[in-house]
Amino acid sequence: MKASVLQKPKAFYDKFERKGGSQLETTHYCPGCGHGILHKLIAEALADFDMADRTILISPVGCSVFAYYYFDTGNIQVAHGRAPAVATGLKRVHHNGIVISYQGDGDLAAIGGDEILQAANRGENITVFFVNNAIYGMTGGQMAPTTLVGQKTTTSPYGRKPENEGYPIRMSEIIATLEAPVYVERTALIDFKTINRTKRAVRKALQNQIENKGFSFIEVLSPCPTGWKMTPPDSQKWIEQNMIPYFPLKVFKDISDSATPFTYTDRTYSDSEVLNILGLSQLGERKKVDQSFLENFPTQNMKIAGFGGQGVLSAGVVMAACAMNENLEVSWIPSYGPEMRGGTANCSVILSHHRIGSPLTTNPNVLIVMNTPSLDAFEDDVVKDGLIIVNSSIVDREVKRKDVDVIYIPLTEIASRLGVVAAANMVCLGAYLEYTKIMDYKLLYDTIPIALKKKSLIDLNIKAVDEGVKYIREHYPRS
Amino acid sequence: MPQEIIEVAFELPSMEVVSYLCKGCGLCVTHCPQKCIEFSDQFNELGYKYAQYKGEGCTGCGICFYCCPEPGAIKVYKKVRE
Amino acid sequence: MQRELIKGNEAVIKGALLAGCSHYFGYPITPASEIAQAAAYYFPLLGGTFVQAESEIAAINMVYGASGAGARVMTASSGPGLSLKQEGISYLAGAQLPCVIVDVMRAGPGLGNIWPEQGDYNQMVKGGGHGNYKNIVLAPNSAQEMCDLTILAFDLADQYLNPCVVLTDAYIGQMMEPVEFPSTRKQAPYKEWALYADDKTKSNLVTSIFMNTHLLEEHNFKLQDKYNEIQRTEVRYELLNADDADIVLIGYGIVSRILLNVMENFRANGKKVGLLRPITLFPFPIDIIGNMAQKGVNFLVAELSNGQMVDDVRLAVNGKSDVYLYSRMGGAVPSVKDIEEALSQYI
């Protein structure tokens, strides 16, 4: 006679070799444990959908830590509670993979509470099976976040007390409030009706992922006869009488039909596209620079200081970039962090023909001060015979030092006459280069664009440089 | 769902408990609507009094298979219509 | 090729993308945030993935997943974030998963402040999480090396199946310098052990569990063999003016930049001072230090921590010469003069 056989699904290994020892066909689970039932439903669905090859199953920490003994799929074992984050990493690499996060209640609702919420909230295109057995099975029956009020566990020996540990947490309800999840259902494993319902939920949750519909979450009320110290049939009755009234069996959310499937586009990029996107393609060859210019270049240890918005940081960047283009070594380092908020800003810039050691100019030979507090702060640090450039539009005092060279220039006024106060920094750089002659000031023209977000202002900033040069020619002519 | 088809010599429908894989949890015994599964008086090598088919009454409904936590402990055989 | 003037933190991301990194998972923290920001900007443009995780714990576990899936993947953070990542790093090391972790160190303990420190040395170089493992640790001291060592980190991580850390500090991260980038992008290699969600790799298992004590011990010994091989073959350092030196300065990251000035100034005064800059912190340049100590060279170790690296120097010196410590903490970065004063006591 011909018979069809309902038997161990093909998505299980024939022999559980990874388990080791002599019992290679039984699980490590206790008699009557819900994990085994749920495993069977998942394995059967994967086999029926012919999806086992494409599946990566995540073994959590908990009694199901050894799920990888059983499933003939890709397997990965992860840290306690972190399965949804690992699932995110896996799925973001293999869009075509079926990624299953399998977790207990301690794993998912306690230590991994944030990982599951955020993965759900991102709408990761994964499937989560949540085994709620109201207890920590693996570690010996301690209290779980889902342990019922009054339920005795090894760490709630007098019964769970809301005033000490709060109330059992309803994860499905919480997840269902989020926008992104497409399917959230709570089922149970207490009789054929509920098991059959679970079977359908498992399939639907996997089908959603196969169709790229997004995040599905199945919570399964599951017996733990050992942790509860009951017979397996009594455990199922206990779920019916105690758990279901608090954790109702229900579809909490199902937008599977209307969900727009994820679309993934995978394409490769040529080297020239890559360089283009990274902004590296226009760099071209290094300029040929006169060797004697380099060898005679006097190292500039600059400090540029002012208040936020005066462009002190970008002045430094433009100057450094300009010198870099002449094949000099350069470094630029800003003051940063909370200091930047509303207060003063400064940067250290070094231009040199030699390898640069410390990028910090504790003792600058060029100090540019855009406001009075900056002059107060740094005047004394300047080396003897150094240069101080003072924005005389704003700085209301003279430099006290007698052993340094000083230029007073109304940077802000000159810039506002041009119609852009923010260009005071470029007026300053023009003046600086014209005064020191370390480089041709026209070299600034090429580097101004890198510091400007508004490209329409390039011409004005170039004009600002010229104005600085003009001021020096008029007021500080070199004999 | 694609199920294996085999040739058998016993009467159908029927079920089989693979005794050395049974943990004696009793869920199949409890949930079989026909009450056609019982505990053996014997212990298997795992140390459990395993479940066994009474030998008649099975309708092939598959309930025991889905209620059993062990992957390979239960097989249910149904007649294939030819 | 002409150079780009770029922040160290951004050079990391361009380097990573040129190394074939396709996935970035991170959580913002000063002074590492520019890394996440640059990743958020560039990864999607090149078909890659950037996810701002809910925490550093989640980020490192996303890294675990993506690495297990065979991708070149990275994360970046600073002290408080790295403390949270330690559990995940232990799992990565245990499961022998390659990844790149950038630590832009700030000052601690606790929230500390956002200025440069090197107080994460012990947690990154010695392990940091639970168990008998080590990270490969690279210590850039310029924006150029932020790029180059990030690229190297991906190669070493894949070669040794181990997390590789780029350990840097707030200044190296925030500083802009010219960087020359490679002009071709590397391809992430195919990894036979990884999970590609296909029939070819479905028998693979990524795990750090070995329930059998003998197997776990064997696994641990295998890891130690790997670390020994790394110690033998991957030591990198920069050594300057050591041939005739009476005393050699040792420092990494921003400190090594300051030490360069100190050395040059002392040399200009005829003082025989050398400089050793470890580029790999694990593996530490033990032999070169031991050899110099044997010849009677003394050492001044300067670090922005409470004497963490100096322990490794002392082990290498093994009592054969004198080792002095110049230690600053709390985000205080010494000036060239500060260290010169310290050094003059010993020369």
Ligand SMILES: Cc1ncc(C[n+]2csc(CCOP(=O)(O)OP(=O)(O)O)c2C)c(N)n1
């Ligand atoms: C960081 C960390 N903390 C604690 C543990 C110990 N631990 C292992 S399993 C477990 C509880 C698991 O309970 P649950 O998620 O409910 O799964 P079950 O065992 O009930 O299936 C705990 C606390 C661990 N492995 N890692």
Ligand code: SF4
């Ligand atoms: S302790 Fe509970 S959850 Fe764990 S295997 Fe046993 S019955 Fe299952």
Ligand code: SF4
């Ligand atoms: S406006 Fe308020 S919240 Fe926003 S950055 Fe400023 S201080 Fe912070």
Ligand code: SF4
């Ligand atoms: S298949 Fe149905 S009738 Fe047959 S033994 Fe199993 S539960 Fe009973």
Ligand code: SF4
């Ligand atoms: S349900 Fe399975 S394990 Fe439990 S008694 Fe029946 S056959 Fe045995």
